[in-house]
Amino acid sequence: MKISGVLVAMALAIAASGCRSTSRTVFEQDSRSRQSQISTRSQPQVSAEIVQATYEDLDGPRKIQGIRPAEQFSQRELNSLGATFQDSPGLMSLEQFQSLAIERNPTIQALAASTQKAAGYRTQVGLRPNPVVGYQAVQLADQGTDQHTVFFERQFVRGGKLELNQSVLNEALRAQRFEYDAQQIRVLTDIEIKFFEVLAAQRRVELVSEFEGVVEKGLELSETRMKAQEGTKVDVLQAKIQKNEINLSRQQAEIALATAWQELVAIAGVPDLPMTQVMGELPQQAELLDWRAFASAVVETSPEMEAARARIARARANLNRQGVQAIPNITAQLAAGIDNDSNSGLINLQVGVPIPTNNRNQGNISAAQAELCRAIKDAERVELSIKSRFAVIAREYDSALAAVEQYTREILPSAVESLQLADESYKAGESSFVQVLVARKTFFDSNISFLEAQAQLAQAQAKMKGNALTGALDPTTDESGDDGLRGESLDQQ
Secondary structure, three states, rough: OOOHHHHHHHHHHHOOOOOOOOOOOOOOEEEOOOOOOOOEEOOOOOOOOOOOOOOOOOOOOOOOOOOOHHHOOOHHHHHHOOOOOOOOEEEEHHHHHHHHHHHHHHHHHHHHHHHHHHHHHHHHOOOOOOOOOEEEEEEEOOOOOOOEEEEEEEEOOOOOOHHHHHHHHHHHHHHHHHHHHHHHHHHHHHHHHHHHHHHHHHHHHHHHHHHHHHHHHHHHHHHHHHOOOOOOOHHHHHHHHHHHHHHHHHHHHHHHHHHHHHHHHHHHOOOOOOOEOOOOOOEOOOOOOOOHHHHHHHHHHHHHHHHHHHHHHHHHHHHHHHHHHOOOOEEEEEEEEEEEOOEEEEEEHHHHHOOOOOOHHHHHHHHHHHHHHHHHHHHHHHHHHHHHHHHHHHHHHEEEEEEEEEEEEEHHHHHHHHHHHHHHHHHHHOOHHHHHHHHHHHHHHHHHHHHHHHHHHHHHHHHHHOOOOOOOOOOOOOOOOOOOOHHHOOOOO
């Protein structure tokens, strides 16, 4: 029996050496609040060369049920999505989804707003108090002895409190900027993970559809042989059972594809984007990595870790700030006016300072010390969390890589040969139809397992490139702070 389409193409691609190319995508986005470019997919020096196989569909591209080619989108849909398909009509690439996500994902926009808010607070806490200008009248009920003055009052903030306020909020702003950088990476990583899930689901629908044709031909052959009294009804029933199982697999594959698509477009911030085909390649080979060195390199460069270090710096700056809170400010008032009793001018000067006898800010100093300790321990937690996540990624990556290599070298070629031999033997009357069914099932299951291993390897690579940062739609971290330090600076009671 002739095996055509994607199944033969996959066997040929595995037997051949394949096309080798190094794939590494670096995405850079402008951060307006920072006025500089940031690398949203920064990677440590340890790198892996990914060898990808190019598959050729001998029967041409298949139309998957429920998927609308991109060229059929209305102009309004294209304009509303901000996506262009000029380079690849009818298909959407990973880069297009990532561009949409950077523009549309609400968590990125929320963190951009939080970063702007932090910058506003940093400005506010360093502003000096406004002077007070007023009028004062004394002894108004005693006509002829009343006094009238105009006064100017100003508070002099001592101890560098306002400058220290800004140093605290500057570290809060730095932490927020690193959180913004980390969220961009989370979004891009999750987009890549879901993109490969969609790509694998799309390939699975194609594989099942191709194998469905093979099973149908097998059913026809079994019916023909039964009519010629060369086969049995049992063969026909077994063929029907296998056909129904494949039909069920196709339905389940289409459901999985639709679900993965909805998750992908939700992360991209365009939940109403109609389903279309995606283009890309699943990895055929990859290199083993030194995960311990890789995780250590990520700890040094990850924006997640940089944000934790910035929170330590903020806590240390706040401890310094609370240490000068008890230094009293000076309030001075200068008044000038006239005394109607003596018909002469007068000038008054008043200076006052609070005496820190009861409140020496000892409570806030103790709390700041505890906060510094907490921030240091939280940084340790983040570091351990990164290493723990990379341990999981290492397991997924190495396991998937081992499976891909084993299927490529041994399992799939054997499954192809076994199916061909079983088919030829059955046609020649040398074996039973059961052997053909077993060979078909083995061939089909092997191809599906190989596809799943490829998808798992691609997703592990995405997590690796993304510094183990995921959670594109999780609640964001707001480290912007507030302007409470300015209130403390001006009110020392």
